[in-house]
Amino acid sequence: MSGTLTCSAADLSALLGPNATAAAEYICGQLGTANNRFTDATFAIDNTYLLFSAYLVFSMQLGFAMLCAGSVRAKNTMNIMLTNVLDAAAGGLFYYLFGYAFAFGGSSEGFIGRHNFALKDFPTLTSDYSFFLYQWAFAIAAAGITSGSIAERTQFVAYLIYSSFLTGFVYPVVSHWFWSPDGWASPFRPSGDRLFGTGAIDFAGSGVVHMVGGIAGLMGALIEGPRRGRFEKSGRAIALRGHSASLVVLGTFLLWFGWYGFNPGSFAKILVPYESGSSYGQWSAIGRTAVTTTLAGSTAALTTLFGKRLLSGHWNVTDVCNGLLGGFAAITGGCSVVEPWAAIVCGFVAALVLIGCNKLAEMVQYDDPLEAAQLHGGCGAWGLIFVGLFAKEKYLNEVYGAAPGRPYGLFMGGGGKLLGAQLVQILVIAGWVSATMGTLFFILKKLDLLRISEKDEMAGMDMTRHGGFAYMYYDNDDESSRATQLQRVEP
Numbered sequence: 001m002s003g004t005l006t007c008s009a010a011d012l013s014a015l016l017g018p019n020a021t022a023a024a025e026y027i028c029g030q031l032g033t034a035n036n037r038f039t040d041a042t043f044a045i046d047n048t049y050l051l052f053s054a055y056l057v058f059s060m061q062l063g064f065a066m067l068c069a070g071s072v073r074a075k076n077t078m079n080i081m082l083t084n085v086l087d088a089a090a091g092g093l094f095y096y097l098f099g100y101a102f103a104f105g106g107s108s109e110g111f112i113g114r115h116n117f118a119l120k121d122f123p124t125l126t127s128d129y130s131f132f133l134y135q136w137a138f139a140i141a142a143a144g145i146t147s148g149s150i151a152e153r154t155q156f157v158a159y160l161i162y163s164s165f166l167t168g169f170v171y172p173v174v175s176h177w178f179w180s181p182d183g184w185a186s187p188f189r190p191s192g193d194r195l196f197g198t199g200a201i202d203f204a205g206s207g208v209v210h211m212v213g214g215i216a217g218l219m220g221a222l223i224e225g226p227r228r229g230r231f232e233k234s235g236r237a238i239a240l241r242g243h244s245a246s247l248v249v250l251g252t253f254l255l256w257f258g259w260y261g262f263n264p265g266s267f268a269k270i271l272v273p274y275e276s277g278s279s280y281g282q283w284s285a286i287g288r289t290a291v292t293t294t295l296a297g298s299t300a301a302l303t304t305l306f307g308k309r310l311l312s313g314h315w316n317v318t319d320v321c322n323g324l325l326g327g328f329a330a331i332t333g334g335c336s337v338v339e340p341w342a343a344i345v346c347g348f349v350a351a352l353v354l355i356g357c358n359k360l361a362e363m364v365q366y367d368d369p370l371e372a373a374q375l376h377g378g379c380g381a382w383g384l385i386f387v388g389l390f391a392k393e394k395y396l397n398e399v400y401g402a403a404p405g406r407p408y409g410l411f412m413g414g415g416g417k418l419l420g421a422q423l424v425q426i427l428v429i430a431g432w433v434s435a436t437m438g439t440l441f442f443i444l445k446k447l448d449l450l451r452i453s454e455k456d457e458m459a460g461m462d463m464t465r466h467g468g469f470a471y472m473y474y475d476n477d478d479e480s481s482r483a484t485q486l487q488r489v490e491p
Contacts, residue, residue: 046269050130056261057137061088063254064144068151069470070247071318071370073240075460076152077470083147083159087167090160091140094168099139100132102172103180110184113176131268135175138205139167141262142213146437148370149217152240153227153457156465158450162440166216170436174429175208185425187400196417198407200425201391203399204266206333206383211429214377217368219438224451226367228458237362240369245317252321256297259328263335264289267399274398285398289335292343293328296335299347300327300354307355326354326375330383334391336399338409342390349386350379381426388419 065084069077091099097118104127105113116122123129143163150158178200181188187199202208231237242248264286272282304323308316330350331343338346357374361367368374391409400406407421408414444450456464463469 042271045271047128047130049270050134050265050268053261053265054130054134054137056258056265057134057141058088058258060137060141060255060258060262061144063251063256063258064141064148065251066247066254067251067321068144068148068370070244070249070251071148071242072151073460074243074470075462077243077462078466078468079156079461080147080151081470082156082466083151083163084144086160087143087147087163088140090163091143091167092136094164095136095139095172096132098168099172100135102169103135103175104131107176107180107182110182110186111176112173113180134265134268138175138209138262139171142171142209142216143167145210145213145372145376146217146220148372149214149368150220150224151369152461153224153451154220155449155452156461158441158444161444161449162216162220162437165440166212166437170216170433171208171212174212174432177428178202178208178425185421185428191403191406195424196407196421197405198418198421200384200421201337201387201396201400201418202333202384202425203336204263204332206330206380206387207425207429210329210332210376210380210383211426212433214373214375214380215430215433216437218366218373218377219434220441221366221368221373223438223441223445226365227369228454230367231365235365237365242318242369248318248321252324255325256328259293259297259332260290263293263332267336282398285336285395288340291340292335292338292346293331295340295343296331296347296350297324297327299344300324300330300351301347303348303351304354307351311355322371322375323351323354326350326379329376329379330386333380333383334387337387337391337395339390339392342386345390346383346386350382353378353382384422384426385419388416388422391418 061084065081068080068084072080100119101115101117102113105115105117107113116124119132122132143166146162146166147159177183177185179188179202180186183189185195185200187194187201189199191197200207227240229238230240267282267286267289270283270286274281274284301320301324304326305315305320308314308319308323327347327350330353331338331346334346335343354371354375357378358371361371361374366373387409389409389411391414392412393406393408393414396406396408397403407417410416410419441450452461452465460469
């Protein structure tokens with residue numbers, strides 16, 4: 001807390017007359033006690049804020065679960081729900097054992113952390129348990145993104161392996177690069193040692209979370225191949241629609257709610273004044289971040305609504321939900337350092353990026369049941385470029401610390417150095433995740449641990465792998481499912 005109280009008995013004694021020394025010591029002792037109380041209150045308020053934000057981010061897992069369940073066919077509902085539960089559970093254990101240490105454990109070379117495994121020697125002077133919990137919630141969000149890309153055709157053991165590897169190693173290394181104070185591309189490094197003089201700006205994870213999860217899903221889906229029946233031999237795409245638009249909408253609203261912990265919560269502290277004695281401080285920046293998040297998502301949703309109407313002739317609620325989430329994924333990287341009007345630009349372009357990526361996916365016969373790679377990978381990459389174009393100098397200095405001459409957004413008059421750092425971030429994330437997760441999925445495929453059999457895929461994993469259906473259903477694209485259920489209920 002700035003402006004801490006100081007008191008010197010020697011200074012006061014000269015002003016107090018008889019018994020001056022004793023009086024001065026008493027007054028200074030009382031002021032010292034008051035100062036300690038203010039310091040304690042600051043820590044308590046900031047930790048409470050961060051814990052509340054962690055709870056919001058964790059609630060996004062419920063949103064992911066509902067979104068995934070509604071986006072797959074009913075015969076795979078139990079499977080996708082179970083994978084979402086285990087993303088959180090396996091991610092919790094592996095992030096505790098390895099992930100946090102790799103991400104924030106301190107390093108000398110800027111590549112990977114090497115302290116605090118299993119939270120040894122923790123808390124530290126700079127991090128408490130609330131910070132660990134918040135970062136764990138981010139890690140499992142990345143794993144949840146990936147599960148959507150490979151849904152409806154992946155062996156359960158493959159989910160466990162990739163989720164543990166992603167949250168325990170792949171994701172933490174990326175977060176170390178860009179979020180740890182000593183990461184090689186971190187904006188928190190000393191001013192003379194930053195990438196292009198600025199470091200890569202990714203405030204809440206357009207690249208670190210969304211691109212990592214999206215590209216991991218891309219590699220899994222490419223190696224695994226499309227679902228059976230998704231494309232005809234001629235190459236024409238066949239829609240394998242999810243079974244519940246209601247669950248999709250519910251999941252989308254839950255994710256929207258959780259995003260107010262994801263983006264504003266990434267400040268980690270709230271009681272930080274920018275101008276002492278005024279009403280302007282980090283609490284103002286947090287409010288602005290919530291506004292930019294809202295505007296980007298809302299603009300992307302409306303743009304997708306009318307764009308898809310022009311392309312398909314329908315008002316499709318599922319497409320609108322995905323567009324909304326694409327806007328959120330894009331604004332996440334720059335939500336704290338751009339003006340609200342710029343967030344509208346971000347959301348508009350994010351919707352076009354998502355529509356374009358989906359068209360490209362159909363052309364190359366790429367199958368992603370939740371459009372996760374297109375949404376999180378494509379829109380996340382656009383979000384990083386957006387920061388390089390629209391980041392405001394004043395906000396960068398407030399959020400990342402004052403630094404004279406710091407590069408800022410190209411379109412805001414700050415030159416191209418920040419944009420260059422953002423492009424480097426896109427390239428290294430794409431390369432790292434492709435190399436690590438691509439290798440893992442390839443090994444799983446060679447060991448016959450990746451894809452389920454054709455028979456199991458056609459019947460649905462709920463029945464063949466999980467002991468029964470989530471509920472009675474009838475898939476229009478699968479006549480056999482209805483017959484199977486009727487046979488099971490007949491006496």
